[in-house]
Amino acid sequence: MLNQLRRESFDMLIIDWQVPDLSGADVLLWAREKLPPVLPVLFMTSRSGEDDIVAGLAAGADDYMIKPIRRGELVARVQALLRRAYPTQNTIEQIQFSQYIFEPRTGRLLANGELIELTQKEFDLALLLFRNLGRPLSRAYILEAVWSRDVEIPSRTMDTHVSRVRTKLKLRPEHGFRLAPVYSYGYRLEQVAS
Structure with missing residues (x-):
């Protein structure tokens, strides 16, 4: 210690x-x-x-x-x-990415002014992806960053959380973002023209 x-x-x-x-x-x-x-x-x-x-x-x-x-x-x-x-x-720190406003101290996420209900892991995953916008993140890196104390989680757990984040935040091209898998590596969040 x-x-x-x-x-x-x-x-x-x-x-x-x-x-x-x-x-x-x-x-x-x-x-x-x-x-x-x-x-x-x-x-x-x-x-x-x-x-x-x-x-x-x-x-x-x-x-x-x-x-x-x-x-x-x-x-x-x-x-x-x-x-x-x-x-x-x-004071509540806010980090803004386009229409998404993250409040790390409170674990709140607003999209277009509306609160999005997320678990703590979903919030951590979404913030990690936005902070690394455009960069591919390996599965190992995501596991360490979001599930640091429990790296023995099943791989489907990460996929399920990614899917939930994609759905809850509406990360689709028509909304300006795409959350896509990177074959045999991990995931990448990209900003796209809507």
């Missing part, structure tokens, strides 16, 4: 008190010494004593949760910490 923290940047850390090799408190102290001070840290533990809570907060945690963790509360605390740490990023 420390090696990963040295190489990459993160928006937030959620640290458990019990981590392999070091204690979560040691990881937290290291993070506070080496990483940007604005980085929010949520500390989790099954220790519920007042001394433990004080020790976690004194080590530099911004918030503290006691196990068992309730999902809704975790999401609310994470969102609150991110709002406080990055107040200027609370």
Whole structure:
């Protein structure tokens, strides 16, 4: 984990008190010494004593949760910490491609001003295709980009998602776009004259 923290940047850390090799408190102290001070840290533990809570907060945690963790509360605390740490990023980012407006933070997609209902994977796939407009994308690249933690999915899963994206976004030449297979390689989204 420390090696990963040295190489990459993160928006937030959620640290458990019990981590392999070091204690979560040691990881937290290291993070506070080496990483940007604005980085929010949520500390989790099954220790519920007042001394433990004080020790976690004194080590530099911004918030503290006691196990068992309730999902809704975790999401609310994470969102609150991110709002406080990055107040200027609370505006909704929009990425526009012709009549399609993507909102990556909310997972919303508008086409001609109307909301298109997509699953998260469909949204991720559509955004990936639009960000690579005109470029053929290999099946392996799409799998890694959209299904990164589950690369053992059946190949038909990708084809099904591509088909759904094509249908829901009306990616046909009469609407200015064509989503086509690239034989023995992958897929390409192209902009065409309508």
